[in-house]
Amino acid sequence: MKNVVFYLILCIGFFSIGCNKNSTDANSGFSNKLTLGTGMNGFSIVNEGTSFTRIGGNVTIYFRLESAADMAGSSVTIKIEKQSSGTWSSYNSFTFTNPQSYGHIVLSSFSMPDAGSFRADGILATGSVSVASKDFMVQ
Numbered sequence: 001m002k003n004v005v006f007y008l009i010l011c012i013g014f015f016s017i018g019c020n021k022n023s024t025d026a027n028s029g030f031s032n033k034l035t036l037g038t039g040m041n042g043f044s045i046v047n048e049g050t051s052f053t054r055i056g057g058n059v060t061i062y063f064r065l066e067s068a069a070d071m072a073g074s075s076v077t078i079k080i081e082k083q084s085s086g087t088w089s090s091y092n093s094f095t096f097t098n099p100q101s102y103g104h105i106v107l108s109s110f111s112m113p114d115a116g117s118f119r120a121d122g123i124l125a126t127g128s129v130s131v132a133s134k135d136f137m138v139q
Helices: 002-018
Strands: 033-037 039-041 044-046 059-066 076-084 087-096 105-112 116-124 129-138
Touching (some): 033 116, 033 129, 044 059, 059 116, 059 129, 087 105
Antiparallel strands (some): 033 059, 059 105, 076 116
16 A cells, blocks of 8 residues: 555646656746837836837837747847838847856847838847747837
């Protein structure tokens, strides 16, 4: 009887470990998402949105790029395209060094001097993997 109880406890323990949400694989609870806003507070974006107003000729846009897969220290590029007459064309890109050799999130900011309709694409430099994109407007 002691062996049966021990076996059950052992099975429950292995099952619990296998369901751990802190796992480092793609099922760890992270998703592919790009969030834009007007500020940053810890790992959160403040005033999340897709419409930004220039003050003094520029607007600083804060971003949070989240990847379902571990970024493994890859640098991140935010590629900006501008829409003109229904066509997207290359506008600018910003590259950010990843401060860690592991993890699923990178936060930083970039400055936009022009008004218009834009698209930001978050790309992992290692492998040129597009993680997520977001359309936004600057007034």
